[in-house]
Amino acid sequence: MITRVRLPHRHLTPPAKPGPPREPPQRPGAPPPTPWRRWVLPLLFATLAIIVLLARAPTGPPHTQLAYSDFVNKVGASQVQKVDIDDKGAVSGTLTDGTRxxxxIPTALGTGQLQQQLQSHHVQITASQGGRGSPLISVLLGFLPFLLLIGFFLWTARRTASSLTGGLSAIGRSRAKIIEAERPTTRFDDIAGYGxxxxxxxxxxxxLRSPARYAAAGAKGPRGVIMVGPPGTGKTxxxxxxxxxxxxPFLSVTGSAFVEMFVGVGASRVRDLFDDARKRAPSIIFIDEIDAVGSRRSGVRLGGNDEREQTLNQLLAEMDGFDESTGIVVLAATNRPEALDPALLRPGRFDRQxxxxLPNQAERAAILAVHARGKVLAPDVDLDAVARATPGFSGADLANLVNEAAINAVRADRSIIGAEDLDAARDRVLLGRRETSNALLPDERRSVAVHESGHALVAALCEHADPVAKVTxxxxxxxxxxxxxxxxxxxxLYSEGYLTDLLAVRLGGRAAELVVFGEGSTGAANDLAGATQIxxxxxxxFGLSPELGPIGYASSNPQYLGQNTEDLLARPPYSEQTQRVVDEEVARLLRQAExxxxxxxxxxxxxxDQLAELLVARETVDGSAVLEVLRQEQRPDDAHSSGAAPRAARL
Structure with missing residues (x-):
């Protein structure tokens, strides 16, 4: 059970204004195939289909279908002139009036009696094999499967020859999108914050616009600029x-576009990319997610033969090789700066990092205002209050927040977004979908109310704790x-007093269960894990243990995409005796907080008890209700007996 929400650090910037669709200019490639070649195969199949239809089509005047009994009667009446009977019992012939x-013949009756009757009436009888048609057509139909197989092999051979000449050469070409004429409508003024x-x-x-200004002062333009930051902060x-x-000209490409299953393709694409940039100089090359191609090289082997390492080596050589006077600047972005190779980050390649x-509170308010454009907000919506309630949100998170609020308003058949919609959207983003069907049992409802009341009261009574905004x-x-x-x-910066109060608030829910019920529950599992980590x-x-002293065994640099798995498997940088002291000190801090x-x-x-009953009745209360409960309970001697005054008394 999540009992206290510490809003995670995340971030984003406003979306670009929609612009007209654009198509990047096509790169010159292999010459297009001759137009008539694409029609050869369809014409071949059409010709074969026509031959088959002609072979099956009846020839001559139309035939009259007679029942066998009618045929026998006409023979008896001497109205049949000649007949042709095949080995399968099919009969065709001509009447005395010329009708075909x-x-x-039914196979059960046989043909002996019919033959005598035909001879007695002087009917001309001929025999033939089953099936009709020209001998040439029959031969063609017999060889049709072989013709189709030969045609398929010829078509495959032509396709393979085409790939060997133009296809493989195109694999090594750069896949960068070149922006020259139709540029994006996004400008720096459209991006809120990040001055x-x-x-x-x-x-x-x-x-790049005016290099003479920098040359007059003897300054050199940067060869490369790399942007690092958490996902969603607006680097792209x-x-x-x-x-x-x-x-x-602006050449945009992703790091994954260099990596292929063929060895040497990535290096070839890097060369082709910089060749295009030199032809269009001055120009900008943007490589998004550069960690896909610029990750650290392995130190096991002397010289790397890996495709990724070859691509990285070619990128390093190209960034060193081009002349500064050409005016080529490489712009890159990544979420994982710790994964990049040190040789890529040195001055002379990427001069600036x-x-x-993540945006601060003022920047979040500006970002929210950008995302709220085109939406109708209720008068009670305060974007500054929403920005204060969303610490650690990125620009992408804020965009999602406003969109979820709009969806919540539509779900209620409203076109105006209210403050309650933004509040519900924030809970949806942080906690997940509200489970209206997950009804709690009466004793569970009471237990959860006591647990949350413990968190809220300890937060209100601790001097350095953050104010309570809502309890539900x-x-x-x-x-x-x-x-x-x-x-x-x-x-x-976080003081020791703030951290100790934070531990007490984390364990406030478990403490409330012990006070009211005399035993704990599984609801405190998440609180215990978070408190242990702190x-x-x-x-x-942080060196806040008197027993261990001012010694810090800090972990590696923060990983934007999560903790590095190598750190989890690595041996701790201290002895087992130090680990025992760490465990003892952690247990001491948690016991003191409890x-x-x-x-x-x-x-x-x-x-x-009063706040728990209020939660059972209302299900959700705000922070003012917690302070009101403490004001009603407060007595002149309470502050002396408890050693801590509630937040209401300190305001």
Missing amino acids: FTTR GVKQEISEVVDY LLARAVAGEADV VTVP ILPSGMALGVTEQLPEAERH ATRMVRE QRALALLTDHRAAL
């Missing part, structure tokens, strides 16, 4: 704005209940 007819990032990126455009959007702002971080016992996603806290201001970092990384939460809730047992 067909019939069939410093836009300034560093815009200097690349300014250098910034590159699109560069393509819209620059008056030079621009970090595109409605199941959402994997959470049976949630206590949401929103920081009053975005923090960049306490471990306090001891290992004891503190138990003391606070025991001293405010009346407020705990």
Whole structure:
């Protein structure tokens, strides 16, 4: 059960304005095939079909179909002139008046009596084999499968020859999209926030526009600029704005476009890409997700023969090889800077590393305003309040938030987005879909209410804890209940007091269960895991353990796409004795936090019961209800007995 939401760090920038569709100019390739060649195979099949139809088509005047009994009667009346009987009992002939007819002899009757009757009436009798048609047609039909097989092999041979001449040569060509005439409509002014990032990126455009200004001061333009940051922070959007702002050709390609199953193809595409850039210089090359081709080379072998390493080596050589005066700038983006090869990041290749971080509160408000364009917002919507409630959201997350709010409004048959829609959308993004059908049992409902009340009261009673925004016992996603806290201001440093209060709030739900029911439950599993992780970092990384001292065993740099699996398998950088001390200190911090939460809730047992009953009745309350419960319970001697004043008394 998720009992306290620490909003994750994520980020994004506003979407580009829709522009007219554009088609990049086609690269010169192999000459197109002769127009008549594409019609050879269809004409061959059409000719064979016509031959078959002609072979099966009847010849001469139309035949009259007679029943066998009518045929016998006409023979008896001497009205039949001649007949032709094949070995399968099919009869065709001519009457005395010239009419042609067909019939069939029943096999059960035999032909002996019919033969005597025909001879007695002087009917001319002939015999033939089953099937009719020209001998030439029969021969062609017999050889038809072989003709089709020969035609298929000839067609395959022509296709193979074509691939060997033009196809394989095209594999080594660059797959970059070249933007010259029709440019994206996105500009730097369309991107909310990121003033410093836009300034560093815009200097690349300014250098290509007027290189004389930099030459006058003796400055050299950057060879390469790499943008790093979490997913969704707008790195590709910034590159699109560069393509819209620059008056030079813009060549865009992804890192995965260089990697193929054929050895040497990636290096060939890199050479072709830079050749195109030199022909169009001054120009900009944008490589998105460069970690797909620029990852670290293996140190096991002396010299790499791997296709990826060959591609990287060619990229390094090309970035060193082109003349600075040509005005070629390489722009790249990645979510995993730790995976890039150090040789790729050194000055002279990528001179600048621009970090595109998650937006702060002011930038989130500006991004929300961009995504709210074209939507009708209710008067009660405060984008600043929404920005404060979404710390750690990226631009992509904010775009998804506004879209989910619009969907929620449509679901309620409204075209105006209200504050409740944005709140429901935020819960949907963070916690998952609300499970209205997942009804709790009465004792479970009471237990969840007590658990969440413990979190909320401990957060309200701790001096450094973030204020409580909302408490709910409605199941959402994997959470049976949630206590949401929103920081009053975005923090960049966390004091020891804040971290110890955070541990107490994490264990407040378990402490409330112990106070009210005398035993814990499985609902605190997520709280215990989160509290253990925080306490471990306090001891290992932050030096907040008196027993271990000012020693930090920090993990590797933050991974934007998650923790590095190699770090999980690596041996800890300390001895087993130190590990034992770390475990003991983590356990001590958690025990102290639990004891503190138990003391606070025991001293405010009346407020705990009252808030739990309020949650059972209303299911969802805001932070003001928590403070009101504490105000009603507060007595003049409460602050002295508990040692902590509620947040309401400190305001």
